[in-house]
Amino acid sequence: MSSTPAQWKSTFEPLAFARQLSTRTAQPPLPLADIQRGICEAATRPLNRATTLPAQAYTSEEFFAWEVTHVLRAGWQCVAHISQVPSPGDFLNLDLLGEPLIVVHGKDAAIRVLSRVCPHRSMDIMPEGFGYDGHTLAEARNGRPDCGHTRLFLCPYHAWTFELDGHLKACPEMHQAEDFCRDNFSLKTFRCEMWLGFIFVNLDGSAPPLAEGLTDMAADLAAFQLDKMKLVIAREWDCPFNWKVLAENFMESYHHLGIHHKTLQPMMPARDTWTEQERRHYVRAHLPYKDTVRDAYRAFEEKGDFSAALPPVLGLSDRQKSEWGLFLIHPTFLLATAPDRVIWYRLQPLGPDRLKLLTTTLLAPEALELPNFEQLHALTTEQLTQFHLEDMEVCTAVQRGLYASGWQPGRLSHLEMPVWLFHRYLAARIRSMWPTDDYAAAPSQRA
Ligand code: FES
Ligand SMILES: [Fe+2]
Known part of the structure; x- marks a missing residue:
């Protein structure tokens, strides 16, 4: 039998704990039509009045079955x-x-x-x-x-x-x-369909052609030459939470202030993050480096000393070298670009509160030629795992909250615009539309 390398699968101890504590009975069941109505109501609110979705959108078997047919199998x-x-x-x-x-x-x-x-x-x-x-x-x-x-x-x-x-x-x-x-x-x-080196499948054959809806995004990402990159890290996680809990967590950077206050917040403060205008098939957010981090990175690049960190991908613009980018192609493609790496998450939803997740890192081919590549690879692996463990903890605990009778609808910060756009996408799918088909696109948070 083939053996699984120890580091490929991650054991995340709090999961067993979370499962024991989740009673899964405290939230009253809500009919599918009421869940859908709740999502559509949330999505019609402007960003400064935006709310969370009904808890049952993340816990109902019936709603998950609807999503499988109309969102997941119908999408790329x-x-x-x-x-x-x-x-x-x-x-x-x-x-x-x-x-x-x-x-x-x-x-x-x-x-x-x-x-x-x-x-x-x-x-x-x-x-x-x-x-x-x-x-x-x-x-x-x-x-x-x-x-x-x-x-x-x-x-x-x-x-x-x-x-x-x-x-x-x-x-x-x-x-x-x-x-x-x-x-x-x-x-x-x-x-x-293959797009920028990523292989997509549409299980029910009904989705509109993928690349056509992503021409702006392809231009935005061109300098990274994603199709030439190599996937060098892949780690699988068994997640006891809804796939949308992860997508929302991945796309908003408001939580740098909280759970990532030691890891990501010192580099990319939450208040500087911003989101581009609403688009039919994807969401795009920017996470600028703090000035001191940007200047330190420039100095380090000018020195050409890559003994302790990866060099930036060749050919990136100054802006691309001074921020991270976040991308969501509806419904489940999650990509983060950093100046020196690209992070892609593969989602395999298994049920309303179960998700198999593969967290990966892709590097430019020249990075693999560095004499100290092994050492940098180990460092990059540790970084990916470290901030993802923080996200695993919060997502696990969010799912517990969604099952509890103490749950109540929440309000969103303007820094959670990607979450609001994702909700508008779900509402559009409920209407058998796509975002912006039957309303004006929400504007960008920066001119
Ligand atoms: S050959 Fe018989 S099941 Fe495949
Ligand atoms: Fe996070």
Whole structure:
């Protein structure tokens, strides 16, 4: 069996504690229509009167089922970065919203997202921990349980084999099956689009084309050359909270003042953060460095001494070198850009209060050539883990609050504009629209 490197999966001790304490019964149930009405009411308020959503938007099984159909399966979910499957034959497995998936780099260089469900008798052809090490043709890669390389996919149950494009190549002892045509038994292919090196899937096939709605964002990010970057850190977390609790937490920087007062607030004070105008498919926020941090970073860059920190990505503008950027492509793509790295979170919602999360860091290829790369890699890993642990604690505790009878609707700060925009996106989906389709876009917080 393939082994999982100790550092790949994170054990977060407060989780067990949080689960014990969560009674999950104190909030009265609310019918789906009332939850949706509550979201739409919150979304019609201006930012300076903005409120939180009904608690049941984060706890109701019924609302989660609605989201799975109308928000998550209907939207674009990012499943991998091209550096995870760089060559023909490379593949990556993940389960998303009940779909066992393979992201595969084909012999024809195309990237595909296939179902792992065998069209013979439904076996998941590569469940985690099975399908490598001699069971099939695939070999595990990078010491990871979810990445591999193969020339064919083999279902271990009755040994049907599939090409990398999903077509059935061979199936033993099927010659007596009448009217059996191999072409009718391929692994299912899901709609997929690659954007700036990130591989997205649309499970129900209904989403508008991805790249068309993101041309401004692509221009904004061009200097980072995201498609050339390498994903060098990936850590998986079992999260006992709703996926929206994480998305809201990721996108607002008001909480630098609280939980990140020692880590992020000294670098990027909450009060200086601001959010761009409302857009149809994404949210964009800026987190400028404090002047002293910006000046120190410039001096360090001029000296060219990268013994203790990563150099900035080549070709960034002065503004890009003096702030972090936050991006949310609706519904779940979360990206943070720093001058020297890019942080991407992959979300796999499992239920109203369960989420599998992969936190990752991508670096420019030149960073991997640094003589002290190993040391910088360790430092970067520690930084990613440190501030994420702070977020894990607050998100876990927020979910407990959402279940309690002591819960009450809250008010938002202007620094939580990304949260308000996210709520407006959810309200638009409830109306089967997109943000700004049937109202004027909210303006940017800076001219
Ligand atoms: S279930 Fe896959 S070959 Fe039979
Ligand atoms: Fe945070």
